[in-house]
Every structure is written in structure tokens, then in C-alpha cells.
Amino acid sequence: MEKGHIEINGVTKIFRRTDGTDTLTALDNIQLDIKAGEFIAFVGASGCGKSTLLRMIAGLETPTIGKILSDGEEITSTSEKRGLVFQDHALFPWLTVWDNVRFGLKSTGKKDKTELAEHLLDLVELGNFKKSYPYQLSGGMAQRVALVRALANEPDVLLLDEPLGALDAFTRMNIQDALIDLWKERKNTMILITHDVDEAIYLAQRVIVMSPRPGRIVDDIPIEMSYPRNRSHSAFVRYRNVILEKLNYAHEESIADFSI
Amino acid sequence: MAQQKVSLKELNTLELERKNVSTAGKVLQRLITALPIVAGLLHLIEYLFIPNKGMNTCTATYAYILIFFTGVWAVLYIISFFNYALYRKINHDAPLYAVIFLLLAAYDYATLKTGKLIMPYFPWVDKIINSVISDRAKLLDSALHSLKLLFTGYFGGVIAGFICGIGAGWSPKIRYWINPFVKILGAIPTTTYMPIIMILASSLFGGSAFLIGLGVWFPVTVSSLTGVSNINSHYYEVARTLGTKDIGILFRVVIPAAMPTVFGGLTQGMSVACITLMAAEMMGVESGLGWYINWQKGWAEFSKMYGAIIIICIIFVLVNTLLNVIKGYVLRWQKGVNS
Ligand SMILES: Nc1ncnc2c1ncn2[C@@H]1O[C@H](COP(=O)(O)OP(=O)(O)OP(=O)(O)O)[C@@H](O)[C@H]1O
Ligand SMILES: [Mg+2]
Numbered sequence: 001m002e003k004g005h006i007e008i009n010g011v012t013k014i015f016r017r018t019d020g021t022d023t024l025t026a027l028d029n030i031q032l033d034i035k036a037g038e039f040i041a042f043v044g045a046s047g048c049g050k051s052t053l054l055r056m057i058a059g060l061e062t063p064t065i066g067k068i069l070s071d072g073e074e075i076t077s078t079s080e081k082r083g084l085v086f087q088d089h090a091l092f093p094w095l096t097v098w099d100n101v102r103f104g105l106k107s108t109g110k111k112d113k114t115e116l117a118e119h120l121l122d123l124v125e126l127g128n129f130k131k132s133y134p135y136q137l138s139g140g141m142a143q144r145v146a147l148v149r150a151l152a153n154e155p156d157v158l159l160l161d162e163p164l165g166a167l168d169a170f171t172r173m174n175i176q177d178a179l180i181d182l183w184k185e186r187k188n189t190m191i192l193i194t195h196d197v198d199e200a201i202y203l204a205q206r207v208i209v210m211s212p213r214p215g216r217i218v219d220d221i222p223i224e225m226s227y228p229r230n231r232s233h234s235a236f237v238r239y240r241n242v243i244l245e246k247l248n249y250a251h252e253e254s255i256a257d258f259s260i
Numbered sequence: 261m262a263q264q265k266v267s268l269k270e271l272n273t274l275e276l277e278r279k280n281v282s283t284a285g286k287v288l289q290r291l292i293t294a295l296p297i298v299a300g301l302l303h304l305i306e307y308l309f310i311p312n313k314g315m316n317t318c319t320a321t322y323a324y325i326l327i328f329f330t331g332v333w334a335v336l337y338i339i340s341f342f343n344y345a346l347y348r349k350i351n352h353d354a355p356l357y358a359v360i361f362l363l364l365a366a367y368d369y370a371t372l373k374t375g376k377l378i379m380p381y382f383p384w385v386d387k388i389i390n391s392v393i394s395d396r397a398k399l400l401d402s403a404l405h406s407l408k409l410l411f412t413g414y415f416g417g418v419i420a421g422f423i424c425g426i427g428a429g430w431s432p433k434i435r436y437w438i439n440p441f442v443k444i445l446g447a448i449p450t451t452t453y454m455p456i457i458m459i460l461a462s463s464l465f466g467g468s469a470f471l472i473g474l475g476v477w478f479p480v481t482v483s484s485l486t487g488v489s490n491i492n493s494h495y496y497e498v499a500r501t502l503g504t505k506d507i508g509i510l511f512r513v514v515i516p517a518a519m520p521t522v523f524g525g526l527t528q529g530m531s532v533a534c535i536t537l538m539a540a541e542m543m544g545v546e547s548g549l550g551w552y553i554n555w556q557k558g559w560a561e562f563s564k565m566y567g568a569i570i571i572i573c574i575i576f577v578l579v580n581t582l583l584n585v586i587k588g589y590v591l592r593w594q595k596g597v598n599s
Pocket of ligand 1: 015016024026044045049050053
């Protein structure tokens with residue numbers, strides 16, 4: 001059986017305000033099946049619970065109601081099988097690039113299995129920067145190291161929370177291609193959160209559109225285009241229009257909800 | 261992408277050279293760099309050729325020392341014609357050292373040569389140096405005692421503070437028990453407790469070391485605790501998703517991430533330790549430089565007293581320099597620390 005299958009079963013997440021008086025439903029009854037090796041993207045307005053969902057898949061939070069299964073087993077804590085990359089690269093500044101990349105290998109007792117790390121670092125064109133410290137890297141370079149650090153551990157699932165959100169458009173496109181290369185190579189499940197609809201269409205096989213307050217899935221759109229995708233292709237433009245419309249619609253509905 | 265390895269230092273150098281300074285300007289800078297040699301020679305002439313006032317006597321020792329330091333500068337000056345980095349450094353420091361030589365000359369003139377500043381309160385430098393030399397065995401012994409007490413107390417305090425601070429930052433339970441002590445003890449200077457220690461402690465050395473440790477414990481605890489609480493939570497989360505367990509996170513994430521803040525406490529702790537050390541030695545401990553200073557004061561041996569004060573200053577400066585070197589090494593990953 002292929003690894004990296006994620007099943008989200010009726011997940012609701014309710015946060016309690018710090019003073020305990022009020023509650024906030026961040027996610028409402030989410031139902032979703034993510035196949036092993038699939039590249040899936042989530043788009044949706046700010047505050048619709050994307051990060052919360054990702055953190056629950058990582059095992060950093062637990063659902064209030066419902067369950068998330070990873071290869072059939074309920075997720076109760078973090079695991080090296082599910083790697084995570086944040087928008088701020090979160091590289092350990094006290095370690096060199098190479099030590100950052102090997103961080104997980106040391107934790108999981110695979111200290112000597114550095115071929116993959118080495119190979120991935122070359123793949124993102126950073127083989128020459130092993131000895132550099134993070135402060136010596138540009139934002140885009142650091143983010144590529146963060147991707148390699150997560151992938152060097154051979155996770156079945158890679159969780160990406162707006163990993164390219166802080167980068168300029170050019171670097172972004174570069175790393176998007178690197179991401180596809182990495183995914184083709186590792187064949188792992190990719191779960192990507194993004195604010196950039198084009199990015200979602202360019203990368204993912206499926207785009208999930210979410211609406212806020214409470215966070216719900218509005219639509220689930222398979223992108224049937226072969227890689228590498230062309231951003232000006234008519235199909236691409238069509239997908240973009242469909243998704244933008246859904247997002248707008250979702251937005252209006254939420255405003256309507258709000259005013260009631 | 262491979263070319264981004266030009267360091268900040270090199271960039272500065274390049275920029276400086278690009279500024280296209282005129283030849284006259286360059287010569288002027290070379291002359292300024294030679295000023296300490298001129299000032300050193302002036303002082304030497306002042307020392308050797310102006311007659312001493314009345315019964316004042318002096319030896320050749322100070323002259324040798326002046327010759328030595330002036331000579332060192334002369335050698336550096338010659339090398340600097342071939343080494344641009346050295347030139348930049350000594351060109352920057354030259355006015356300062358020249359003024360130091362001149363101030364020493366002025367002091368010598370006001371004491372040894374004219375007696376404007378009266379003895380025995382203002383001994384001239386040669387006299388101080390000679391009394392240090394004549395009492396060197398005792399001074400060395402005192403310095404070693406001081407260092408032993410300083411480091412025993414300091415390291416005790418650092419270890420205790422580090423463990424308490426990291427523990428308190430890590431676990432709310434530990435924090436609950438440590439916080440009140442930090443709040444109460446931190447507000448009071450440790451020298452306040454000195455009399456209690458002098459009465460109660462079975463060994464004055466142990467008591468003083470404890471007091472120094474207590475003074476160090478506080479800033480180190482607070483800085484370690486702050487260091488841990490300010491860690492970006494993404495570090496923990498990424499480490500956990502990389503398969504790192506609690507102990508690994510403590511040693512591989514929490515401690516290194518807290519280090520920059522901890523070093524603030526280590527530096528502050530060192531200055532508290534030096535203050536407490538002097539207070540303890542002057543109030544009760546019957547050894548060490550603090551005691552020596554007080555003892556010589558009692559005998560009105562002011563030149564020995566000054567000598568010991570100068571030695572203690574040098575020791576404290578060296579200890580702090582050592583601490584900074586260690587800091588620079590441990591925090592070499594920080595932007596700006598090693599550039
Ligand atoms: N730890 C928490 N405690 C209380 N409320 C929280 C917590 N984490 C998230 N929330 C709330 O849950 C909602 C969803 O947050 P989340 O971060 O998942 O949104 P998001 O879709 O990732 O938004 P963005 O696109 O801005 O990153 C928000 O209203 C937020 O205030
Ligand atoms: Mg988010």
C-alpha cells in the first residue's frame with residue numbers, strides 16, 4: 001500500500017477565547033479524502049481555518065470533533081512521516097545549512113543517510129551553500145533549504161503553509177518549479193496552502209476552495225492539465241476564473257452570514 | 261549565486277579605497293599613525309631629562325617600559341606599510357594611544373618632576389611599578405586567590421542560574437517555584453547579605469563564593485528564562501515534525517535558541533561577580549587583591565595600593581574580554597557578531 005493517505009472525517013475545530021467566555025468555530029465539519037501521492041492545494045480567505053486544518057494534520061492540534069486518519073491510523077501527535085514548512089522558513093539560525101538539512105536525520109537515527117539530503121540540496125541548486133548560516137541566505141534560498149530539510153526525512157506527507165507567501169514573484173515561480181521537481185522525485189503527498197490562485201492551479205492536481213466563519217469546504221476542483229503547466233493556456237485561465245468566482249461567492253456568502 | 265561570499269569587512273575596505281583620497285591626505289594619515297611614537301619619545305625625554313623634584317627618586321624600569329611600548333608601536337607602524345588591515349586598525353587607534361602617552365607624561369610631570377600632586381597620595385608610575393615588582397609574590401598569591409574565589413562563585417552561579425532559567429522557561433511547574441525567589445532576591449543587591457555570611461558561614465571562602473554565586477544566579481536565571489520564552493514556536497513545531505522528541509528539543513532547540521539572551525545574563529553576572537568579590541575581600545575574606553588593597557591602605561602604602569588596583573582592573577578587563585571571545589565563538593551564527 002502506498003503511504004501518505006490522509007482522511008479527514010467530519011472534523012470540527014472550536015477555539016475558546018482566552019478569557020473563556022466565547023468560542024469560535026474555526027472549522028465546521030470538514031470531510032475530505034487526500035490520496036497517497038496527491039498534490040492538493042487549499043485556497044480561501046484569511047481566517048477560514050486553513051492553517052488550523054494543516055496543523056491538525058501535522059498533529060500539532062487536535063480536532064474538537066471528528067478524526068483525521070493517516071494511512072488508516074488516527075493522528076494523535078506529530079510524526080516524522082508528516083513534514084511541515086512554514087511561511088517563515090524557520091531554519092535553525094544556529095546551524096549551518098547542512099546541519100539544518102540533517103536535523104531530522106539525527107532525530108530519527110538515520111544520521112548516515114545523507115545521500116538524499118545531498119541530492120535534494122543539489123536539486124534546488126544550493127549544494128555550494130552547505131557551510132553557510134541562515135543569515136547569509138536570501139529569503140528564497142532559505143525557503144528552499146527549509147523544503148529540503150523537510151523532504152530529507154522522507155516524509156510521506158509534506159504540509160506547506162504558504163511557503164512562498166513572503167517571496168517576490170520571480171523567486172516564487174522558481175521555487176514552484178523546484179517543488180514540482182521535488183514532488184515528482186519523492187512521489188509523496190503534498191498539501192499546500194496558498195493565497196495565490198495561480199500558484200494553486202500551477203502546482204496542484206486538486207484545488208480545495210474554502211469559506212470563512214465558520215471554515216467550510218465550498219468546492220473541490222480537479223485540475224486536469226499535464227505538467228509543466230502553462231499559465232496563459234486557455235484551460236489555466238478558465239480554472240482561474242472558476243476559482244476566483246468561487247472565492248468571491250464564498251466571500252459574499254460569509255458577509256451575508258455575518259449580517260444575520 | 262556563488263559569488264555572495266564577499267564579507268562585510270572586504271566591502272568596507274574596497275569602499276575606502278575607492279574614495280580616492282588625495283596624496284596629501286594619505287601622507288597626513290601616515291603621520292597621524294606615527295603620533296604614538298612621537299608622544300612616547302616625548303614622554304621618555306620628559307622622564308629622563310627633566311630633573312626630579314627634591315628627594316624624589318626614580319629608576320630605569322619605567323624608561324624600559326616606555327621604550328618597550330613605543331618600540332612595539334614603531335614595529336607595528338613599519339609592518340603597516342605592507343599590511344593594509346593592520347594599517348586600518350592602528351590608524352584608527354593612533355590618536356587614542358598618543359593621548360594616553362601624553363597623559364602619562366603629564367601625570368609624571370605633576371608628581372615626580374614638580375610635586376604638584378603631593379605624596380604619598382599620588383605616587384608616580386615608576387614608583388608604583390617598582391612596588392609591584394618588589395611585592396610580586398604576595399600580589400601573585402592575592403591575584404590567584406581573587407581569581408579562585410571569582411570563578412568558583414561565578415561558575416556556581418552560572419550553572420545554577422542556567423538550570424533554573426531553562427527549567428523555568430521549559431516547565432510552568434518549575435517556573436512556579438522559581439519565580440518568587442527571582443522576584444524577592446533579584447531586587448536586593450547581594451552585598452546586603454554580606455554581614456550575615458560573615459557571621460554564619462563556617463568558611464569565609466565558601467560564604468563569599470556563595471554570595472557571588474547568588475549575585476550571578478539572578479541575572480543568568482532571568483536571561484535564560486527570557487531566552488526560552490522568546491523562542492519562535494515554529495522552531496519547536498518544525499523540530500517535532502522532524503521526529504525530534506522532548507530531550508532532543510531541549511538540547512538541540514531550546515538551549516541553542518536561548519543562547520544569545522543567556523549571554524546577556526552572563527555578562528551582567530560577571531560585573532555583579534566582580535563587585536561582590538571586591539566587597540567580600542574588603543569586608544572579611546583575608547586574602548585576595550581586595551584584601552591586599554585595604555591592607556596596604558592601612559599601612560599608608562599607597563603605591564602598593566595603586567599597583568593592586570591597576571592589577572585588579574587589568575584582571576577584570578581580561579576576564580570580560582575572555583567572556584566576549586567565548587560569546588563571539590558560541591554565537592558565530594548570529595548576523596553581525598563576527599563581521
Ligand atoms: N490557537 C488559537 N486560539 C484561538 N483562536 C485561534 C487559534 N488559532 C487560530 N484561531 C482562529 O481560528 C481561525 C482560523 O485561523 P487560521 O490560522 O487557521 O486561518 P487561515 O485560514 O490560516 O488564515 P490565513 O490565511 O490568514 O493564514 C481564525 O479566526 C483564528 O483567529
Ligand atoms: Mg494561515
